[in-house]
Amino acid sequence: MDHGERVTPVQPIFLINLRDHVHENLRKAIIAGRLVDEERLNERDxxxxxxxxxxxxxxxxxxxxxxxLVRTEPRRGVFVTYGPQQAEEMSLARAALESMIARMAAKRASLGDVDVLRAQVADMETATRKGDVERLIELNELFHGQIHEASGCGYLRRLQSRQQIYDHTTRVGLLQDADERGRAFAEHRAILEAIALGDPDSAERIMRDHIVRSGQRHIETVFGRARLGDRQ
Structure with a gap:
C-alpha cells in the first residue's frame, strides 16, 4: 500500500508549528477514511x-x-479507532450542541445577525448554483459561526469548538456531491428562517435534523452502505 497517497507532506512554511500541522493532517486522514479503523500506524513510514x-x-x-481517534497498546503500537460507531457518536454530539446553539440564536439574534445570515444564505444559493465547492465550504463555516455568535453562548461554543476540524473534513467530502449541495442549502435556508422568526423549537429541530442527516451521509460515504446496514 502506498502510504504517500493517503497523507501529504508538510510544507516548510508550517515548520514553526509543526506538531499542530502534523496533528491536523493525520486527523483529516482518519476522519476521511484514508487511515482506516483498527489500522496499525507505522510511525517511521x-x-x-x-x-x-x-x-x-x-x-x-x-x-x-x-x-x-487512536489508541496506544503497549508493545503493539498505535491503532486508529475511528469507525462507523465513533463517527455516529461524534455526529450525534455535534447535533446536540449545534441544535442547542441554534435554539439560543433564535431567542437572542439581533436584526443585524439575521441580516448577516440572510446575506450568507444568498451567497450560498449562488455558490450552490455554480457548484463552487470551495466557496460553499467557506460559507458553511461562516454561517454556523454567525449562528454561534448570535446565540451568545459561551460554554456551548467552547464545547463545540473541539468539533471544528471534524466539521471541515466532512464538509469537504460531502459537498462534492451536487444532490448533497442542494439538500444542505435548503436546510440552511430553513434554519435561517426559523432564527429570523424567533422560533427556537423549529431552529433546534431543523438544525438537529440537518446535522444528523449530514452525519449519516458522511458515514455512508466513508464506511459504505453495506457496513452500515450490518449494524442496523
Missing part, C-alpha cells in the same frame, strides 16, 4: 510520508489519543 521527524509525529499521536 508516517514520518517519512509527512516529511518530518518522529518527534512531532509522536506528539501529534498523543493528541489524537486524547481525542479518541
Amino acid at each position: 508516517l514520518a517519512r510520508d509527512l516529511g518530518v521527524s518522529t518527534t512531532p509525529l509522536k506528539e501529534a499521536l498523543r493528541q489524537l489519543e486524547t481525542e479518541g
